[in-house]
Amino acid sequence: MIKIPTDGKTMYGTQKARLAWDVDFAELWEQQDKNGDWVNVEKIADWESIPLIVAQDSHSGNIEAELVDIGKGNSESDYVDKDVKGKLVLTSLQPSAIVPLAIKKYGALGILSYAQNQVTAWYKENDNLIRWGHLDSFSETKTFGFMLSLKQARGFQNRLKSGETIRLHAKVIAGRHAGFYDILTAIIEGSDENLKKEEVAFTCHLDHPRPGANDNASGCVAILEVARTLKKLIDEGKIERPKRTIRFIWSPEIEGTTSLLNFKPEYAKNIKANIHMDMVGGSPETKAIFHVSKSPQSLPNFVNDIAESFGAFLNRQSDDYASGVNSIFPIVSEEGGKEALHAVLGNFHMGSDFQVFAEGSFSIPAIYLHDWPDRYIHTNYDTPSMIDPTKLKRSSFIGAASAYTIANFDSNDVNNLIAIQKRQVLKRLADLLSYCELLPPDEQENAKLYFWEYEMASFHSIASFANVLKAQEKEYTSFISSLKSSVGSGKSKNISHKKANVVYSRNMNVKGPLSVFGYNYFFDHYDKNKPRPKIYSFSGIKGSSGEYTYETLNLVNGRRSALEIRNQLSAEFGPIPFEIVIEYLEALGSIDIINPK
Secondary structure: OEEEEEOOOOEEOOEEOOOEEEEEEEEEEEEEEEOOEEEEEEEEEEOOOOHHHEOEOOOOEEEEEEEEEOOOOOOHHHHOOOOOOOOEEEEOOOHHHHHHHHHHHOOOOEEEEOOOOOOOOOOOOOOOOOEOOEOOOOOOOOOOEEEOOHHHHHHHHHHHHOOOOOEEEEEEEEEEEOEEEEEEEEEEOOOOOOOOOOEEEEEEEOOOOOOOHHHHHHHHHHHHHHHHHHHHHHHOOOOOOOOOEEEEEEEOOOHHHHHHHHHOHHHHHHEEEEEEEEOOOEOHHHOOOEEEEOOOOOOOOOHHHHHHHHHHHHHHHHHHHHOOOOOOOOOOOOOOOOOOOOOEEOOOOOOOOHHHHHOOOOOOOEEEEEEOOOOOOOEOOOOHHHEOHHHHHHHHHHHHHHHHHHHHOOHHHHHHHHHHHHHHHHHHHHHHHHHHOOOOHHHHHHHHHHHHHHHHHHHHHHHHOOOOOHHHHHHHHHHHHHHHHHHOOOOOOOOOOOOOOOEEEEOOOOOOOOEOOOOEHHHHHOOOOOOOOHHHHOOOOOOOHHHHHHHHHHHOOOOOEHHHHHHHHHHHHOOOOHHHHHHHHHHHHHOOOEEEO
16 A cells, blocks of 8 residues: 555646545435424435535535525626525536635525536436535635435426525534555565666546546456456466566546555656556446547557457457357357447547546557446436446456556567558548548648658567567568558648747646646646647647647657647647647746746
8 A cells, every 4th residue: 555645735747636535424405494493304415325426525514594596607697686694506617616706706505506417418317316526635725515316406496486595504524634655565575676666557447426436446456357367377377477577557537546646656667558447337228339549649659559459359259259159259248238238449538547647748558448438427417326347347358458468478479560550641641531531732741751760660669578680670561551552641731830939848847737637737837828829729620728738848858849749739639729838848848847048
């Protein structure tokens, strides 16, 4: 067990250590006037039965007050002709969004939120869902929030519109205090004296509130089962101990990983690849689609090809099994489903701990196994009944097989890997050509250029694990050259701008992604009087602001110019104006995260 102190002040790279938060009691009651006394008559919510009803980082409170509907509650217009002082307010937004106005400025005493879940095709379809709520972990304004379902909120709203007065009793016993990030880790030690210091790390996050079955009890039990299975097979002599060490890490999501890699820099030095499991067991009822996702384009590597190959293998086997065809390895649990896996292979998604490993200050290749969408994520419906044992078994197999292959990889495997990479290049090339149909001619050429750069860099990444013979490199280079001659080599987009050739270097004294969990390093340090950089409201063909901001910083390496960063971002996520990129680079410079050379 690794214990990393948290006091609300200490910085671990880009993560400010959040205080621990505890809840002992929470109940919300409706009251009625009986003979001049207000008494509790109907319980609306309680912590004991549904912990999600209390917004994270709530403080203690014991309030008997009227309820006022403020709509969203994040603009002055929401408070016109409304007296909320000393009352409870009902909002459609997350509790944290309305604290500055509702609580701090206008004097409300507590919050009831019916903030809805992440937007998917099933958004607002189930009005019984209760969403995980949040208050600002670092706010000096102390308040509490209760989370309601849409059905409960509509009931209150209809009664308030009819002129009825609703009086509630809200009681919370909770608070924040200094504590620790408790991080559990275990290893299967490598057998090769020269390689066992190198590690392949499985990760998951062990910190979401109950019920949290798919997110992320599924990932936690999956890597535990991988550890148990590999150890059992090794102990029984059915497989050899891997050459490199395989490590298993259970930590708080993103913040724990960022803190760990800064608190224990030897981990960042020794870990050669990360396999992250976050939501890997969703049943068909969740509408989940399973993904074997890759590192961003800023981190070309061959380990993703290995994971995608195992995913493709399982897709074929499970499809044959479901279709009644003889399948040698269907990988089905007796208690689980029999559907085909249909895993989506090779996309880049953000949203979990892997992005800490893959971030430019650590640059550790990562495989991300996950379900998306999941219509019950972060709600009271994310229960064990929504988990499919077959999905758990299959995702665990992909992870275990990938880890064992990577942990043993050496020069004897290079020829087989080259064959795999050739197939993968052809698949990615088909996707590139489809993507180019959405782009103007100059951006098509730009996308092709960075596609080929990625593919060659991915091949060269083999050298960090094994010796590559000159004949092998020549063969692969010839293969790529023949494809280039068919579809074109591409050409970088030229933009005339006085700052196009500025080169930035990364401040390696501050490591980690800028947007972590419960804290945003950029906005905490950026001048509050300046407008938010335009990149934070920009969306492209294949990426939104989160992808663009994350990858912009990843691409800063002391060699790329601002224009090259813009061009690679455009190739990966869709064209973005140079002015937006240079504005963000200069904003990063203003907080000393990067500096012009």
